[in-house]
Amino acid sequence: xxxxxxxxxxxxxxxxxxxxxxxxxxxxxxxxxxxxxxxxxxxxxxxxxxxxxxxxxxxxxxxxxxxxxxxxxxxxxxxxxxxxxxxxxxxxxxxxxxxxxxxxxxxxxxxxxxxxxxxxxxxxxxxxxxxxxxxxxxxxxxxxxxxxxxxxxxxxxxxxxxxxxxxxxxxxxxxxxxxxxxxxxxxxxxxxxxxxxxxxxxxxxxxxxxxxxxxxxxxxxxxxxxxxxxxxxxxxxxxxxxxxxxxxxxxxxxxxxxxxxxxxxxxxxxxxxxxxxxxxxxxxxxxxxxxxxxxxxxxxxxxxxxxxxxxxxxxxxxxxxxxxxxxxxxxxxxxxxxxxxxxxxxxxxxxxxxxxxxxxxxxxxxxxxxxxxxxxxxx
Ligand SMILES: *Cc1c(COP(=O)(O)O)cnc(C)c1O
Numbered sequence: 001x002x003x004x005x006x007x008x009x010x011x012x013x014x015x016x017x018x019x020x021x022x023x024x025x026x027x028x029x030x031x032x033x034x035x036x037x038x039x040x041x042x043x044x045x046x047x048x049x050x051x052x053x054x055x056x057x058x059x060x061x062x063x064x065x066x067x068x069x070x071x072x073x074x075x076x077x078x079x080x081x082x083x084x085x086x087x088x089x090x091x092x093x094x095x096x097x098x099x100x101x102x103x104x105x106x107x108x109x110x111x112x113x114x115x116x117x118x119x120x121x122x123x124x125x126x127x128x129x130x131x132x133x134x135x136x137x138x139x140x141x142x143x144x145x146x147x148x149x150x151x152x153x154x155x156x157x158x159x160x161x162x163x164x165x166x167x168x169x170x171x172x173x174x175x176x177x178x179x180x181x182x183x184x185x186x187x188x189x190x191x192x193x194x195x196x197x198x199x200x201x202x203x204x205x206x207x208x209x210x211x212x213x214x215x216x217x218x219x220x221x222x223x224x225x226x227x228x229x230x231x232x233x234x235x236x237x238x239x240x241x242x243x244x245x246x247x248x249x250x251x252x253x254x255x256x257x258x259x260x261x262x263x264x265x266x267x268x269x270x271x272x273x274x275x276x277x278x279x280x281x282x283x284x285x286x287x288x289x290x291x292x293x294x295x296x297x298x299x300x301x302x303x304x305x306x307x308x309x310x311x312x313x314x315x316x317x318x319x320x321x322x323x324x325x326x327x328x329x330x331x332x333x334x335x336x337x338x339x340x341x342x343x344x345x346x347x348x349x350x351x352x353x354x355x356x357x358x359x360x361x362x363x364x365x366x367x368x369x370x371x372x373x374x375x376x377x378x379x
Contacts (some may be wrong), residue, residue: 013356014329015144015174015302015343017196017203020253024200024347027252035248041240043255048237050258051207053266055191056182059211062233065247068173068194073101074228075169075190079214080136081222085341087134089120089155091348093145093332098138098171105223110134115334116146116302119297122158129162134232137168142175145208145332147293147304147341149179156186167217173197176207177261177271178301178345189214195250199302200257200347204247210234275302276344276353283357286340287364287370292339301345304331311367313337319366322357 012019024129033039048061055061064071076098080086086107088099102271103109110132114120120139129137137159143150156168164306170191172181177198183191187209196203210230232243261269277300281291284305294305307313313330317340324355331339344353 009325010232011352011356011359013339013342013344013352014327014346015197016194018198018200018343018346018348018365019202020202021257021347023260024253025200025256027256028202028249030249030252032146032248036160036241038240040246040248040251041252044237044240046241046255046259047251050262052253053166053211054177054261054269055192055207056180057209059209060080060215060234060238062208062210062230063242063246064206064208064228064233065204065242065244065250066206066228067203068171068192068197068206069097070103070228071192071194071208072098072171072173074206074208074214074225074230075171075192076102076107076138077105077171077221077223077228079167079190079217079221080105080107080231084106084136085110085132085134086136086138087112087125087128087132088138089125089140089332090114090148091118091120091140091146091148092116094143094171094173095140095273096333097138098140098169102136103139107136117148117292120150120155121147122151125155126158126162129159131337134163134166135290136169139168141170141172141181142179142297142299142301142376144174144302144341145335147299147302149175149299149301150297152181152188153186156188160187163214167213167266174345178270179299180266180270181338183209183211188218199254201250201253203249205254215296231232245296266362270300272349273345274349276348277301277303278343279350280344280353280357283353287357287361287363288373292335296321301343302329303342303344304335304339305342307340308364308369311364312341313340313371316340316363319363320359324363326356326359327355328360333341
């Protein structure tokens with residue numbers, strides 16, 4: 001795998017869309033093909049099988065042309081009916097969004113919020129599943145807005161024990177491909193992800209793993225659906241097609257990216273994310289900055305950092321962008337101006353994180369920031 005980015009003009013350190021390798025970028029300029037012909041059928045099959053080891057599933061993998069939010073909506077509308085009791089666990093902005101989608105389609109949603117920066121607690125969730133008589137549980141694996149990875153396996157186990165026929169729908173948009181997910185082993189009924197986060201390709205495709213319990217629910221689910229209909233997608237997969245015109249060029253890119261990812265290997269890919277994330281956190285702390293996430297649940301794909309006192313987060317982002325060609329993400333919703341975030345997912349190596357952290361240290365100094373340890377020395 002080639003992980004140098006010498007040609008890149010900008011060190012894009014947002015948690016998606018993420019930078020793509022040069023060979024993937026080249027593949028995107030391929031000529032169009034008949035999406036109802038055998039060549040596309042072959043690509044669809046290769047891509048689906050290439051995703052399988054990273055999605056750790058024997059169940060159906062469906063690939064839709066939409067963003068991550070689109071496939072979150074698909075998970076909801078294909079399995080639920082208006083009036084269903086749904087428990088929406090949230091530890092940040094994307095958890096909130098999942099609940100809002102279910103509510104928009106008429107589910108009876110009970111939010112279960114945990115403090116932003118912390119992880120969701122399995123026992124509390126299990127109690128809430130019992131109390132609300134929920135038929136479905138909405139979970140976010142990796143909360144991109146706070147840099148926290150939920151203990152998904154433990155949550156699923158506790159929730160499943162509380163209600164054996166519970167439907168568990170999981171947003172793994174910013175974890176799958178980078179952090180292990182095991183939908184079959186962990187009892188997840190629908191797990192969704194999106195191309196532009198950990199998969200080393202541009203935005204445009206979204207994937208759903210759909211298990212047997214979800215297909216049973218699909219048969220009776222009454223929320224309206226058309227474009228996002230899982231049944232139609234499954235029917236067309238059997239013919240080597242998608243129901244509607246797919247993002248053909250993103251398929252070209254994903255075909256190549258998955259070949260690259262297979263040659264790196266699942267375990268090595270996960271280990272690289274873990275190593276780089278740990279390195280990023282160490283360097284943040286060395287600058288005297290505070291990490292936002294509970295360290296026990298710090299994400300391996302995105303690191304959230306508190307904006308230090310006396311520094312304006314917007315000024316910091318602007319300076320990094322204009323003078324250091326480094327693009328970081330700000331805080332979302334209630335965290336606007338309070339944190340900034342560094343993405344380290346997909347096509348990333350340590351050199352890119354070092355470059356970003358060097359730039360961050362210089363930009364902070366330029367804005368007058370003095371690290372606490374140095375401040376003490378000066379006192
Ligand atoms: C990026 C992201 C999404 C989806 O965002 P889109 O802009 O719709 O692709 C959803 N959930 C999480 C956790 C994400 O990181």
